[in-house]
Amino acid sequence: MDKKNFTSFLIILVIMIAIVGTKTINQEVNIEVHGKPVVRPPFHDDEYNITINENEIIINISQNIVNEYEGRFLSVYAYDEYGNHISKLKRVINGKITINKNEISNYKAIISNDIVLSIEMGDKNTSFYQILKDAMDNGRYFGLERCLLGMQCIKICPVSAVEVLVRDTSPDGRGRIIPHINNKKCIHGGLCTTTCPNNLIILEKNGL
Amino acid sequence: MEPKYRRFNVALYVLATVILASIVINAFISGHPWALTCYQCKACNLRCPLGYDVSLYVEAAATNNPDLYMSASNLQLTLGEAYETDPDMIVEIDGKKMTANDAYNSNRYLSNTIVYVRRLRVKDAAKFDPLDGICDAMCPINLHITKIIRDLKEDGKFGDG
Numbered sequence: 218m219d220k221k222n223f224t225s226f227l228i229i230l231v232i233m234i235a236i237v238g239t240k241t242i243n244q245e246v247n248i249e250v251h252g253k254p255v256v257r258p259p260f261h262d263d264e265y266n267i268t269i270n271e272n273e274i275i276i277n278i279s280q281n282i283v284n285e286y287e288g289r290f291l292s293v294y295a296y297d298e299y300g301n302h303i304s305k306l307k308r309v310i311n312g313k314i315t316i317n318k319n320e321i322s323n324y325k326a327i328i329s330n331d332i333v334l335s336i337e338m339g340d341k342n343t344s345f346y347q348i349l350k351d352a353m354d355n356g357r358y359f360g361l362e363r364c365l366l367g368m369q370c371i372k373i374c375p376v377s378a379v380e381v382l383v384r385d386t387s388p389d390g391r392g393r394i395i396p397h398i399n400n401k402k403c404i405h406g407g408l409c410t411t412t413c414p415n416n417l418i419i420l421e422k423n424g425l
Numbered sequence: 426m427e428p429k430y431r432r433f434n435v436a437l438y439v440l441a442t443v444i445l446a447s448i449v450i451n452a453f454i455s456g457h458p459w460a461l462t463c464y465q466c467k468a469c470n471l472r473c474p475l476g477y478d479v480s481l482y483v484e485a486a487a488t489n490n491p492d493l494y495m496s497a498s499n500l501q502l503t504l505g506e507a508y509e510t511d512p513d514m515i516v517e518i519d520g521k522k523m524t525a526n527d528a529y530n531s532n533r534y535l536s537n538t539i540v541y542v543r544r545l546r547v548k549d550a551a552k553f554d555p556l557d558g559i560c561d562a563m564c565p566i567n568l569h570i571t572k573i574i575r576d577l578k579e580d581g582k583f584g585d586g
Contacts, residue, residue, distance in 0.1 A: 290474075290555035306474040306555065308501050310539055320499070323474040336559075338472055365474070367557030369571075414556040 251407030252420035256395045257363065259385065265361050267293075269350055276314040276361060283312045289415070292366070293345070295352035295359035296392055302326040302333075302384070305345045306365055314361075318346045324366050326382070326394060333382040333394060336366050358392030363417040370396045370409040370418055378402035379409055451489040455583035457573055460486035462566060469560040469570060475500045479560045479570060481547055486573045489583055491548035498543070500553055504528055505536035510552070515544035551577035 264279040276293060278286070286309045293314060294304040303322045307314045322339030339345070352359040370379045383397045384390075396409070396418060409418045426434075452458045460483045469479035476498025485493045504525065507514050512526035518540050528534055551574045560570045576583060 290557070306499075306557070308553070310501055310503055311537055315501070315539060323499075324472070365555055365557035365559075367555075367559045368562065369556075369558040372558070372561075414558075 250405045252422045253405055254398055254403065254407065254410050254418045255421045256398065257417055257419055259389050259391065259393050260361050272318050274316040274346055274349055278309060278312055283309065287312065290365060292362050292364060294362055294393065295349040296357040297348055300328060302328055302392065302394060303339060303348045304366065316345055318344060320345055322348060326366065328384055331384040331386055360391045360393060362393040363415040364394045365415055366394065369412045373408045373412045375406065376402050376404055452487045455486045455489040456576065457486035457583065459568060463487065463568060466565060468563045468565055472559050472563055474557065477550055482570055482573045483568060485547040486583060491546065491577055491581060491583060493547045494544050495547055495550055496544055497550065500542040501539050502542055503536065504534050504538045504540050507540055507542065510549050511546055514542060514549065516540040517543050548577050548581035554578065
């Protein structure tokens, strides 16, 4: 390459960098304000009923939940002896959820100070049936929840207002897992509400 | 090189080029050309709550073929749903594996009998996918697998998303 060609190459390169740089600087984050996101309250005890027989766990679900979740997934959870949140994702069919005795759990959420530190695969050697039964027998938290632990709300938020999943410490929460929304950071863009596959986060105006 | 060998060589090169080009073209037609970068490590399969062979989503996008069959281990449907979705879907009832068509027409099971799905088409897998996005989190090269699933969920075809 001779000197003339090299100079031309450099000039073109500088012009391209200038164009790209200017575009990037001028790019505005244009997010429409939709409303304040809020986490929906937990299911009440009278909205579902968990029974365990010799072969399976059966969760009968009230009509108002069935209307919303028939054919969709919900998470059944129970706490193990070490304080880990163990969950099994199941599809609501015919107004109920059934989990066979031999099915293993899907996820183990490691929790410290009410914050979910990591989500690991469920233990392959212990059935979810056994974990839920132990939780029931020993007075540990168990129940039905909306969060599927995919953390899409955390990934989608452009201002990191949803940074972590936490344990719901409210009396009705029964240890369910919910996203923690930092209202000081939140710009009310509504992305978390649209990306949550289970409508756990909704806009406040749409109603609690 | 003798002319006949040269012609043979050229023909092979042309054939290889056509095959490779068709793969790339199919990936672009599907709207997910980045699917070609998947190197089938199958890390996405590890945490899928439905026990799907998630890498088949990416393979289907790369080949623009949503009719590929994938395995599943934790998807429950009613027999009626399975039959209506795909009569050739492999389901398990009472420990026996059979096609939804065979089970439905055997008159031994009711339409609302709950069955476990063992093999289903990629487009049907997307239809029942909860879109929890855990497979994205597992991908070591950050492929947007959820984007493929959303695309297929709409109409069972690639190219809209």
